[in-house]
Amino acid sequence: GAVVSQHPSRVICKSGTSVKIECRSLDFQATTMFWYRQFPKQSLMLMATSNEGSKATYEQGVEKDKFLINHASLTLSTLTVTSAHPEDSSFYICSATLGAETQYFGPGTRLLVL
């Protein structure tokens, strides 16, 4: 149980384009989903917290207009990186929580912006 999927697993795009990443909880309804980014050999950096049907809460320093989060249902959250630039290249990971339990992570999406 507690399986979280992400799609795509890897994406390469041109600078200036937008990229959408999906996060799904496959076998449970997630009360909250989180989005992280991770640079090589570093820990996870929380970008935003998202609850179904409400606006995401962004961490300090994260541009909400650049990283659009939509949480349309209890099993799906999307992160759209708008007008992506090479410095946005990173490993993006989502997680989901079931009630008051801990976070279950997706497999991650590797974004490369050329």
Added chain:
Amino acid sequence: QKEVEQDPGPLSVPEGAIVSLNCTYSNSAFQYFMWYRQYSRKGPELLMYTYSSGNKEDGRFTAQVDKSSKYISLFIRDSQPSDSATYLCAMRFTGGGNKLTFGTGTQLKVEL
């Protein structure tokens, strides 16, 4: 000072060794403690989840929490090459929207 301190390693041990991984933290309000394993280019996988002080065992893994010392440990017995990964400690408050505070991760390599 970071809220959660974790030695980044790398830590290299021979197969079969007992591995000890540790984190210290500064905020006594943390109540829930987790250990995640992350293989290269993959998402973190939950290994152990404990509440407050005490020990918890699951197969070859034992998690210990000492709240009086603000210190948590993960022990891996009979380590295997497949245990080679980065191990992240994480913790959270009661409530707080399930938000986690992570250590930087310890890179472990178990050699044949």
